[in-house]
Amino acid sequence: MVETRGLRLAPSASVKEKRLAVLLAGRDPRDPALEVALVEAQARGSVDLAGLIGPEAEAAAEGVRRALTAVDARMPLSVDALLAWGAAVTGVRGLRTTPRDRADGPPPAPPEFIGSRLAILEEWLGSDSGRELPAAQQGALALARVMEILPFDRANGLVARLAASHLMVRAGARRPILLGADAARLEQSLQLAYQLQTEPLARLLEEAAERALDLLIDALASG
16 A cells, blocks of 8 residues: 555646556555665766766765665654765765855855754754644755755755655655756755745655656556
């Protein structure tokens, strides 16, 4: 039986969930091969969004794969989780210690305030109000806030997308699969989210989660 509790599905996603349930009849919905396919698609898409190529892209993709198993999927988002994902992706555990600039959008957090601002994010998302938000809204808030703070020397985008995915899956949604082709829309949505308009970013994440359904359906239909 496909788990749909906690999902707020668009009509197309609802139809796809029913199609997936039919294809999964008599099969293990936790088939490791299906999870591997989702992880690979998510890792490759996130690396493409980062604009990495060649050996650097391969190393980053492997880091994302490690990161996706570095934190218990049932755990709330925490500063420790962000540090674990950062370490898995970059090989270095720790927050940024030098100032950063940004051409567009709010200035990144000064190094001395990074820890406290991440702690506020952890506290808010762990509150009753945070947990009651739809899955994509939780993901959008985390993604935007991490990108606003820029807590790491590098790989902030990879870690921010891991945080969004973690929250969405924990809330009952599908794993969002963002692609390199989403780069311009993602940047536009982030700029709006910095101004507290998170709806466009949440819609993008909902569509990215629907791609996971497409991937699962294609894999099962052709298998």
